[in-house]
Amino acid sequence: MKKDYYEVLGVSKSADAAEIKKAYRKKAIEYHPDKNPGDKQAEENFKTAAEAYEVLSDPQKRQQYDQFGHNAFNGAGGFGGGHHMNMDDIFSQFGDIFGSAFGGGFGGGFGGGQQRRAKGSNLRIKVKMTLDEIVNGVEKKVKVKRKVQAKGVTYKTCPMCNGQGQVMRVTNTILGRMQSASTCPQCQGIGQIIDHKPKDADAFGMIAEDETVSIKIPAGVSDGMQLKVANKGNDAPGNGIPGDLIVAIEEVEHEFLKREGENLHYDLYISIPEAVLGISKDIDAVNGKVRIKLEEGIQSGKILRLKGKGVPSLNSYGSGDLLVHVNVWTPRELTKEQKQFFEKALNDDSFAPSPEKTEKSFFEKVKDMFS
Known part of the structure; x- marks a missing residue:
């Protein structure tokens, strides 16, 4: 079982961005490969700390993690989190956090002296x-239309x-004498420059190509949630990381069912005779x-709860419920005979309202529904 990200960094769940960044820097320096050569456990701790920081330093990912835990990131290629990060990913994304702790900024290897590996830009779709x-x-x-390295470059x-x-x-x-490092102006930090490129390639040796990408989307996602498919964005020049x-996720509204978190709501309209005599009804579920069977004398506003007929929980804790709201429909137009019946x-x-003491009010029903 994966360890809680807050425990990994040693911070509380109320920690602010500055505390999280400080805690990550401390852990990263402690487990850095340059300080622990050949130590596989230290390397794993280093990666785990980076995963924790990637999630907790991003407000949206942190909100998803607080709500769903690690299961919020179980989609294709890592569901918005850093679960498939390698050393190059870490140094590329968070190298600046280490500052001068190891004698200069990081490139993409296990220390400051190795070649920097650029990372390609991300692509976004709905x-x-x-x-x-x-x-x-x-x-x-x-x-998707991706930028990929041209053949022959x-x-x-x-x-x-x-x-x-x-x-x-070096500045006096x-x-x-003070020594400082800055991004190379000639290669823009890539470490390589174009030697030869085809005519149809851009200045970085890239061309645009269409690619079909398969995305496995788990049950229980919600509108606005984001998944990350690793390495399916734009390629990076040279020996870079895609x-x-x-x-x-954009949720299409259902014709009859309304979603509220993991619960679904359905408005069922019945006639006065159906409410008086009781009836069985077929309703649309997902x-x-x-x-469902409606008993004789059912009241308008009655809520029937169908357990487990809602939306599955993203963290595999079961499913929500389907709440059926009973509405007794009052006709607007009646025949002369129908009017005479109701006048009598x-x-x-028998037709006089006589709610029982156990009958809940509308406001009590609403309170129960949201509790």
Whole structure:
């Protein structure tokens, strides 16, 4: 079982961004590969700390994690979190956090002296999902236009930085000679420059191509939630790391069912005779029709709860319920005979309202529904 991200960094759930960043820097320096050469456990701790920081430093991912735990990131390629990060990902994304702790900024290897590996830019798309797909989970195939390295393109080591992606500068100050590192202006930190490229490639040796990507979307996602498909964004020049494909979920509204978290709501309208005599009704649920029985004398506003007929929990804690709201429909137009019937019933004690003491008020029903 994966350890809680707050415990990994040693912070409380109320920690602010500055506390989280400080705690991550401390853990990263403690478990850094340069300080622990050949120590596999230290390497795993280093990666885990980076995963925790990637989630907790992002407000949206942190909110999802607080709500669903690790299961919020169980989608294709990592559900918005850093579960498939390697060392290159970590140094590429968070290298600046280490500052000068290891003698200069990081590139993409296990220390400051190795070649920097650039990371390609992310792509973002929206995927529409019906309620049926959300309840059952689905695998969708989407076509994306990615920038990929052109065939025949070759690179060579940048002569300005010797492939480091950074240039060192020494400045004489009143305190003595100060050394600083900055991104190489010639290769933009990649460490390589174009040696040869085809005519149809851009200045970085890339071309745009369509690719069909399969995305496994787990049951229980919600509108606005994002998935990350690792390495399906734009390629990076040279020996770089591809970016990611960020998939935003857009929920299509159902014709009859209204979603509220993991619960579904259905408005059932019945006639006065049906309410008086009782009846069995077939209603629309997500996975087909469900038959329910309405007892004689059922009241308008009655809520019937069908256990487990709602939306599955993203963290595998079961499913929500289907709440059926009974509404007795009052006709607006009546025949002369129908009016005479109800006029006679006006003084009939059987039709006089007589709620039982156990009968809950509308406001009590609403309170129960949301509790």
